[in-house]
Amino acid sequence: MSDTIYDVIVVGAGNAALCAALSAKEQGAHVVMLERAPQELRGGNSAFSGAGMRFVYHGVEDIKSIVRDLTEEELATSDFGAYTAEEYLDDLGTTSQYRTDPDLAEKLVKGSTDAVQWLREKVGVRFIAKYGDAALKHEGRWKFFGGSVIRVNGAGRGLVEAEFKAAEKLGIPIRYGTRAIKLLHGLNGVEGVRAIVGRAQEDIRARAVVLACGGFEANREWRTRYLGPGWDLAKVRGTRYNTGDGIAMALKLGALPFGNWSGAHATEWDLNAPEFGELAVGDAFSKHSYPLSIMLNANGERFLDEGADTYNYTYAKYGRAILQQPGQSAWQIFDSKVISRLRSSYRIKKMTKVSANTLEDLVTKLDGVNAQQALKTIHEYNAAVKKEVPFNPNVKDGRGTTGLAVPKTNWAQTIDAPPFEAYGVTCGITFTFGGLKITTDAEVVDAEENPIPGLYAAGELVGGVFYFNYPSGSGLMNGAVFGRTAGQNATRYAKK
Template identity: 45%
Template sequence: MMDKMVDVLVVGGGNAGFTAALAAAERGRSVVLLEKAVRDLAGGNSYYTAGATRIPHGGLADITDFIEPDERHSATEVPPYIAEDYLADLEKVSEGRNDPELSRVLVEESHGTLRWLQRQGLKYRLMYERQAYSRPDGSFLFWGGLHIGNVGGGKGLMEDHREAAARAGVAVRYGHAGTGLIIDGGRVVGAGYRTDTGESGEVRAQSVILASGGFEANPEMRRRYLGEGWQNAKVRGTPGNTGEMILAALDAGAAKGGDWSTCHSVAWDAGFAENESNFELTNQLTRGGYPLGIVANRNGERFIDEGADFRNYTYARYGQDILNQPGSVAFQIFDATTRPMLRAEEYDMPGVSVMREDSLPALAARAGIDPVVLERTVGDYNSRIDATKPFDPNIKDGRASGVEPRKSNWALALDTPPFYAFPVTCGVTFTFGGLKTDTYGRVLNSAGNPVPGLLACGEALGGLFSGNYPGGSGLAAGAVFGRRAGSVA
């Protein structure tokens, strides 16, 4: 199939690309998928995720029939997460800069798309270890609108995709990096490639779907579009998302879409030696437990509201705040009371960076934090907690500390030794700027007309997110718009 015209060429082998390939193959199209990474390192950013996927639903009874059975279901409460909530969350976290039509399609089709993928062989479950705390009576309450994930996380997601593609007859070519688009008479008619062994060639196709990610793994493009200092961020996911195919599309007349000046970035282990594109540990280097403690910089000062909202709605923007601190590093601080509540997959991972001491001054000295300021910061924080509000991590409990910046929820005094400091830096996940498309992923030019033969999905499609995003909406968008692109290619 590499030597003749095919119906559909997909460039990029993550969740969006494989979904597009499956949708095209289901319609009887011949499909070739080019993946830059070799087989043993493939999967795009999707492989590095926890597999969390945000969809609207009517509660546990509405999803039980397509998720894996679990004996805990009978003691579990999953609040409904309706379409209006999803749309409101997209608008809230992006401060109204999300494209309304793309957002509407994402919300309306994500539930059905997951069911379709489950019929293709992908497996889903409730994410107990990430999205629910056990209550005193042994029951579970899910929170934050994000409840479903892939069995086996991102690794399981991509293994399921590969098996589904094989059954569907998709020709996957690993170690084939897209190098540019082939244009004939104003129409995109294929793409060039270069293999991991140095060979080059091209594939001609009636339609080309770009699912090749953003530009987060390109330090020069990060610096140019995100700003000075972003070249120093750590890449959480695949090293392959370096933006070449987005630039090739722009050269072919495509218009930019979305917010090119912001990205998804998180608190990331600052001290782990191999803290970029770690194919074994993947998402375990994230540090998402900050709502249970405080975050201080090297000066000993807090600089964010750790309890502004559920982690799902804040974690993708706090990486930038950390990048702006002295040395682009900060410290998540917990005590003996809060430390046991942290997610084991992140805070007990092999080689986790952590300092443990029996006093705050000793902890500060070891971490390189100003000890006088840190002790004053913690003292002020502890003394201004509204102890009349009961602590409950399953809801926004209003248990605030009236310091500046305020901690709006889940404020527990840090006063029980030993004390812990986890050093974090900025981990960049994906860039929000991409190509301008219609709701089926057809790439548009500056006049708003389709670039013939060219479509985009996944992180190459711009317009859904700006400044922040609701956790789990990235994989959902990749699936929805991948399916849509494959349905018209």
């Protein structure tokens, strides 16, 4: 056991944990971070992320205050619109089928602008506008859509490296290879954690603990137990270290389980991607241009509405739909009319891709797919496209299909112009939605909904915000807003 008694121990070293530790330090806390991963694999899912961030802004001036290096030409040709608190709350409401906890959702939304500004000003995170992903060019002007319009320069790695740099500058110690396994508890509440360091156990004491060590997405057994059959077969998009330890520790102490325990954020992910994420590839195994495609399963049939909405309102639930298909796989089919519009992740080296000059040839190249049925499905789809409605990728154009059992609602283009391309995808799980219940002060509550003294939580392991689906760019914002709150309140508690 070490003799030091910290004010605050932060468990984890992803975005939520780093925001908590930086905020605790700002308040004058003696803080230490414990990270299960070795230093070279630090940063959790946050390091793998595309680092898009959804926040409330009221127009171009708000964007300019955060994205500092927009050129005059970009400003003159860009329409950022606005994204209000009401729209953000509405998006959390509709994606969660109105189950999102109203207090947590409001805190997330209302804290979002301040959190981005703090990351920019105090932490030194550099943001860029999401040209290409969240904005399309039409008649010479970029029109942004979907609410998540900025990302961190350098994506997830850029984000956590800026945060680690700030932590190192403030002298916050980070103990790598240190896996917290148990919360220490006395009469007055939480008093520290027990950790495995190498092969030894060590008790590390503190007046308050912030749990920010991720969900259980990398735990195959918990996935199957809570998400259901088949989830053992999903690929993990990010870190291998988020196995639910923080949730398990808190539950053992009587914390209340909360939120969508059978739900997860899961997306279309390269069919042959490795079992866990690869930091060098990051988010690029994602295949989010499917609204311009049709997706076929192994039976050669369509199974979802590819054009129900822009990708940022459907991508997080379509992973589950793919997992439910035979072989847990699907193929996204494009023709040359739209290939130039595909996102940059369709041009990486490691990809499951086939191409052909005829549809007959293409369907025979789709590994494991009923080629005859695939061809029939494409022809039926082509015949059902509402050709009289103009195609417009900038808005939900209503160019859908008629008469199909599985409709496509927008951006339906016939697939008839060679060359044709197809991309193999499977389900990649991002993070789990179920977790602990916290107050808006980030205090973890017990079964009677009373705060457990000295215990705070933030990030993926908090339940109650996301159910079924998710508006893109909310995960990092959730971690930033509640991470800051947890760091501040844990310090206040420790110094009482």
